[in-house]
Structures are given as structure tokens and as C-alpha cells.
Amino acid sequence: MDPARPRRSALYVPASNPRALEKARSLPCDVVILDLEDAVAPEAKPRAREAAVAAVRSGGFGAREVVIRVNAPSTEWGREDLAAAAAAGPDAVLGPKVGAAADVAAYGRALAGAPERTRLWVMVETCEAVLSIRDVAGAETRLAALVMGVNDLAKEMRARQTPDRTAFTPFLTMSVAAARANGLVVLDGVHNEIDDLAALETVCRQGAEMGFDGKTLIHPSHIEICNRAFAPPPAEVAWSREVVAAFAEPQSAGKGALRVSGRLAERLHLAEAERILALEEAIAARESA
Numbered sequence: 001m002d003p004a005r006p007r008r009s010a011l012y013v014p015a016s017n018p019r020a021l022e023k024a025r026s027l028p029c030d031v032v033i034l035d036l037e038d039a040v041a042p043e044a045k046p047r048a049r050e051a052a053v054a055a056v057r058s059g060g061f062g063a064r065e066v067v068i069r070v071n072a073p074s075t076e077w078g079r080e081d082l083a084a085a086a087a088a089g090p091d092a093v094l095g096p097k098v099g100a101a102a103d104v105a106a107y108g109r110a111l112a113g114a115p116e117r118t119r120l121w122v123m124v125e126t127c128e129a130v131l132s133i134r135d136v137a138g139a140e141t142r143l144a145a146l147v148m149g150v151n152d153l154a155k156e157m158r159a160r161q162t163p164d165r166t167a168f169t170p171f172l173t174m175s176v177a178a179a180r181a182n183g184l185v186v187l188d189g190v191h192n193e194i195d196d197l198a199a200l201e202t203v204c205r206q207g208a209e210m211g212f213d214g215k216t217l218i219h220p221s222h223i224e225i226c227n228r229a230f231a232p233p234p235a236e237v238a239w240s241r242e243v244v245a246a247f248a249e250p251q252s253a254g255k256g257a258l259r260v261s262g263r264l265a266e267r268l269h270l271a272e273a274e275r276i277l278a279l280e281e282a283i284a285a286r287e288s289a
Contacts, residue, residue, distance in 0.1 A: 003185075004278035006030045006286060007065070008214040008230035009223045010147075010187055014039035015068075016048035021055050024064075029223045030214065030286070031065040036081050037072075037096055045077045049084050056088040063286050067121060069094035073106065082107075086114035094121040094147060099128035101139035108140035118142075121185075125149025127156045130171040137178035146179050147216060148172060150189035161192070163199060165206070176211040188215040197225060204229035231283055232276045239263075240273035240280075 010031035013024045016039075024032045034052040036045060052068050068090050070081035074097070085093045093114070095107040107120055120142040123129075129136055130153065137146060150161065150168055159167035172188070179186035188207035191200045200222055207215055207229070214230045217223065232240070243265045246258050257266045265273075 003275055004282050005065075006214075006231075006279065006283050007145075007185055007187065008283075009226035010065075010067070010214060010216045011220065011223065012039055012069070012190070012216060012218055014048070015052035015055070016040045016044040018051065021051065023220075025060045025062070027220055027223060028227065028287075029064060029217075029220075030227070031067060032061055033067045033069050033094060033216070034090075035069045036077070037069050045071065046080075049077070049081055053084050053088040056090045063289060065091040067092040067094050069096065069123075072097040073110070079110075082110040086111050086118070089115040089118050091117070092119040092121045092144060094123065096123040096149070097126060097152075098122045098124070098136060099126050100132050101135040104136055104139035104143060108142050111142060119144035121145040121147055123147050123149040123152075124171075124175050125152035127153070130174065133171075133174055133178040134181070137175075137182045137184060143182075143184065145185035145187065146175055147187045148175060148189035151192070163202065165203065172207075172212075173210055180211070185213050186211075188212040190216050190218050191222060192218075194219045194221065197221070200225050201229065232280050236276060237280050240276040243269055243273040244277065 007030050009029040010033055011024065011027065011029040012033045012035045013020050015021065015034045015036055034055060036048050036052060040048045056066055056068065068085040070085055070093060071077040073079060073082065093111060098104050104122055107122065111118065111120055120140060121144060124133065124146050153168065154161050157167065176186050191203055193199055204215060204226055215226045217226055242260050246252060246260045246265060247270050252258055257264060
């Protein structure tokens with residue numbers, strides 16, 4: 001996946017809600033996740049599947065990535081969800097409830113007939129998954145993103161979700177490391193307190209500091225905060241421009257490290273600076289479109 005493509009905000013949209021589907025086409029989120037799983041009542045799941053497929057085929061989402069979250073294959077809806085999603089060809093299919101690498105591989109096989117551009121994303125939301133995260137992240141060539149599901153993980157662990165997320169910090173950081181080791185995108189889990197925007201700011205800042213690319217969210221009011229928190233900070237952008245300019249100087253040819261504005265800048269900093277500037281440029285292009 002393109003590491004410079006913005007994925008700051010990924011909004012879950014119940015595919016059973018026509019009004020929400022239509023509104024999602026105009027919201028400033030980077031990713032729209034058409035949800036067939038948690039946000040949809042059992043009796044509405046077949047109808048939601050049809051609506052998600054129709055939404056993908058009709059388009060109108062602009063530069064937003066469009067993802068379908070299916071029900072797990074072990075449920076009565078899972079196999080039909082996967083077949084329909086593969087045929088529709090969204091940007092990605094999000095598979096829930098993976099535990100081991102074998103579960104990820106099974107999702108990959110189910111998507112074998114999907115267009116090559118349709119990637120696989122998986123939820124990291126079980127105790128088994130976080131304990132097997134290295135194998136999960138490297139299990140499938142179509143796999144492109146890990147998405148944290150802290151609510152389900154908290155339920156399995158019987159852990160309390162405190163504002164600082166102490167119980168989950170080791171699993172969050174290990175998931176980021178596993179994603180990076182395999183060239184994957186990694187998204188933080190949702191913030192449950194819809195109206196507590198100050199708390200959302202705090203967890204977004206924490207997630208950005210951990211290295212997440214963005215955050216999944218359950219309400220449009222969270223988009224602006226997520227977009228701001230997971231965009232490169234202005235100071236970081238300015239430093240990146242200085243680093244790129246310094247290494248571009250003729251006298252820097254062949255050098256592995258430079259002094260830039262009183263700080264050490266190595267070639268590894270140059271690569272990161274180039275990524276940050278590409279991301280900043282992509283965000284600016286999206287917001288001006």
C-alpha cells in the first residue's frame with residue numbers, strides 16, 4: 001500500500017443505513033468502512049450486504065478509500081459476505097476475529113477471485129491475535145493493514161478501558177511494530193465516548209505518538225480531530241524540508257550524516273523526511289480537492 005496515502009480517519013458506516021451511506025460520500029474522512037458486522041442487526045445483514053455492494057459499484061466516494069467489513073466466516077453470513085465483497089471489488093475487505101496466521105490466510109483464499117487492487121485488512125481484536133501478532137502480520141501477501149479492535153479485546157481480557165489505555169499499551173505498540181516489519185498500514189481502535197472530544201484528542205495524540213497511521217471512528221464529529229492528530233505536525237514538516245534540502249546539496253554527496261539546524265540527520269532521517277513530505281503533499285491535495 002502507498003505509505004503516503006492519508007489514512008488519518010477511517011469511519012465505520014452501517015451499510016444498513018441508506019442515509020449514512022449517502023452522507024459518507026461528502027464527509028472529510030480518509031477511509032469509509034461499510035460495516036456489515038457490529039453496526040448491523042442480524043435481521044438486517046443480508047440487506048446491508050446488498051447495499052454495500054451497490055454503494056461500491058455506484059461509487060461517488062471521491063479520493064476516499066472504500067472498505068467493506070464482513071462478518072467472520074464462522075457466522076451464518078460470513079461466506080456470502082466474502083463472496084459478495086470479492087465480486088464488488090472495493091479498495092479493501094476488512095476481516096474480523098482473526099486469531100492465528102491461518103485465519104488471515106483463509107481470508108486471502110476467499111478473496112482470490114477479487115480484483116488485484118482489492119487488499120485485505122484484518123481486525124486485531126482477540127487475545128490469540130495479539131499473542132500471535134508477528135505471524136498474523138506476515139501471513140498473507142494480499143494483507144495490507146491491521147486494524148485494532150480494542151472493544152472486543154477488552155471483553156476477552158476482562159480488562160477495563162481507562163483513559164490512558166494502560167491494559168492495552170503493550171498490544172498496541174507490538175501491533176505497530178508488526179505492521180512496520182511487514183510494510184503494513186496500522187489503524188488505532190475507536191473512541192467510545194462520542195461526546196468527550198477532549199478525551200478523543202488525548203487518545204489520538206497517544207496513538208500518533210505510538211506510530212499509528214490513523215484511527216477508526218464511529219461518529220462524524222470525530223473526523224476533524226483525527227485528521228489533525230494524525231497529520232504530520234508543522235514543526236515536523238519544516239524539519240523534513242530542511243533535511244531533504246541539506247542532503248540535496250552537492251557537498252553532501254556521499255555523506256551518511258549531517259548537522260541540520262543543530263540536530264543530527266542521518267540517511268534514515270532523510271527517508272522518513274521524504275515520507276512525511278509526501279504524506280503532507282497528499283493531505284494538502286486531498287483537502288484542496
